[in-house]
Amino acid sequence: MWGLISYLNSPELVGAFQRCCGLVPRETCSRVSQNGLVHANGSGKNGPVTIHRRGAEQVANGTSRAQDSNSNYKPASSPCETKGEEHPRPRYKVRNWLFYFLFVTSAALGHEVFYITFLPCIHWNLDPFLCRRLVNMWAVVMYIGQAMKDILKLPRPSSPPVVKLETRVDAEYGMPSTHAMAATAISFTLLLSAQERVKFPFELGLIVAVVLSALVCLSRLYTGMHSALDVICGVVISAIIIALSYPYWGTIDYLQLHNPLSPIVGVVLPLFLSYKYPELDHYSTTRGDTTIILACCSGCSVGYWVNERLGLTFDLAGPFPVTLPPLTLVALGLGVARFLVGLGMLVLTRQTVRWASLRVLCRISGASVSDVDARRRKEIEVPYKFSTYVSIGLVNSILVNRVFVMMGLWDLGNSV
Template identity: 25%
Template sequence: MPPRFQLDEDEDALHGGAAFRKAPESAYGAVYSPVRLYLRRLVVEQVARETPVLAEIQRRYRTPALDRLFVFTGMLGNHTFFMVALPFLHLFGMGLFARGLTFVVLWSVYFSGVIKDYVSAPRPASPPVVQITRSPAHTLEYGFPSSHTTYVVATILYLSHYMLNVWGVSALWVALLWIGGALIVVGRIYCGLHSFIDVAGGVVVGVAEALAFVVFYERLDALLLSTTGPLVIAAILYCALMAIPRSLDLCPCCIDSFCATSVTLGVSVGTWIHACMPFLWHRGHPDRIAWDSSLTLAQNVARGAIGMGLVVLWKLKSKPVMISLVKRLFPGDQAHLEDRHAAHAQDASDAVSQAGYPIPSAACIKGGRYGSYAIMAAHENLARIPIYSGIPLTMYVVSPIAFYFLGLMPR
């Protein structure tokens, strides 16, 4: 029986769940471009060569204590952790840094997801490798590059820049930060979730992205506060979503890309709206949302609790409303996950079959209507755009308004 898996961190599968059925190798040659196929074969062959080494590492060094350690460090580097941790930076007035770090983390998720879908290389085979994780769904995603490695490296590089060049923090603390990051990265190999080439790819992408944000982010942040900023950012994010490559397998990597880009849209629009409401600013500066020295400790704690509470409330309660809204706006969505080929079955009369796997027609391949298109076009996935955009909007707009009417504004 094929394995079942969840497609969302909320543990609810689109359309009630779908079985992951990997396409035969011959099918990739019929659908992917020569360049894409060549890159995929390079990575697949390298992962196959590394798999016995990974299995031997586990055989020699695996212990219950290390299992617990690396599962825990993996949780510190997942997107759920960042979704909880990042709002605190905004709530406690980190301003430019908070927005920059949020963009670094979320665009790491996007870029690594796009490359995963494009290359479509599986994780190390299990068996012989044992995949140690509390999120079994993620073991069925593609492996190259490692998303954890990408955003851990990018995040720590960006943090290191601020710690050394802006805040003047001791290099000892920076070294400790890198040790923690190394544990997360090493844990991906120890847990059998990634090969060495997956991790190496994540390092390259993470370094490139972090350097780009260190150099250019202040100019991007100025754009966010400009008159046309939200429109420009929305156009960029629309192009980013349209650029997500369709994978032949029903891989949920694209869901993280939708979530990440949607949050950055919310940060952009929320920052702009907040800057347009001077009565909510902290002493003439629109950076500080929660903590303020002119308030008592109890008032500051109340502001932080209200801000986080509203964010959690939005995340928990917005989903059914947004799904219903999307269904009304796009009633013709037929991309059911129970049939991965429903999206192109209507106009794929010339489709052929390889090893029992129906190959999409040339028209469907050209239009991107195959494989993971069924996930991307589903109502539940489209609803993620307003749901995840609403998280920073709640933080930057709804929370300060609540503070204003509750009499919790700085004096």
């Protein structure tokens, strides 16, 4: 069993998959920090294993032996270092552009741009009920996955032999793959929830869910950001969460919409979890990204509760499951118009609230807005990101559809 686990966690397996798909390193090189060390998690910080590039010495647990006592020590040069680059990246060659575009596009399905477009689009063009379910499950699986990463602190695949295509999340740990978790959770939550609301061939929906989840999972191997073990664990964890929570989805819906304490819990609990997120000895994007996700869920949760109080939820009209009308050019045009108007409102909200909250918090803390290190401090990062994305959730769930009605982009006959 341990041999199988070691094999699935091997960077050589990831490298072999990349080469099989036509992504090969142009030359052997590694991410190098100023002191000439290659760090296991690619963060430039001391990780579980540190390898000294000058000789065969390996230093475990980030010990200070990596610092050469000779003040004139210079790290060994790398064949792929370029002048002026502090963190050179591996150069690679693409021999199969079909796989490259397929997997890079699939990897984008786990980024903020996808979530801030796909989830609201479900709300604006299909059914807010489905969006609510998706946002709830997205927040749960992502918090569990992100927290597990920073508790387990298992490194990402090493480079070489792996070619890494992403840089922003390179400082994060690897186990489990939150891309795999989110893709699995969103695909199958949508499948299971949609069958309650809309008539469609379940077998076709199942195939689409499996294919989309598999593409996102394989993209994490192709981009070199996760081992096969990271991906498998991510899928399994999401499957367990869905299986355990599925019987209670209806109860959660009812409490979220009708319980008078719902808006309080919807704000206090995510904010508490954001502040209590596991601490690291170096900065990582995981806390900020998790705060964004929890804040979106918080804002949407409060917004759905407010809509229920106001008596206009914009949900599909029953009895369920309903038969969706055919997709005509007029319906497609209205859908595109709603998407563009809604996205514009969300982007405007993001930029406005982010600008204002950052300046208020930096003034309170006596820091400069342009000071990147100050903006990464918990007392600034958590509240400014939380307030920004709570606002986005509120605008998405309360205001956008009402603007559609004012602009003639929404037919109230389709809602209850």
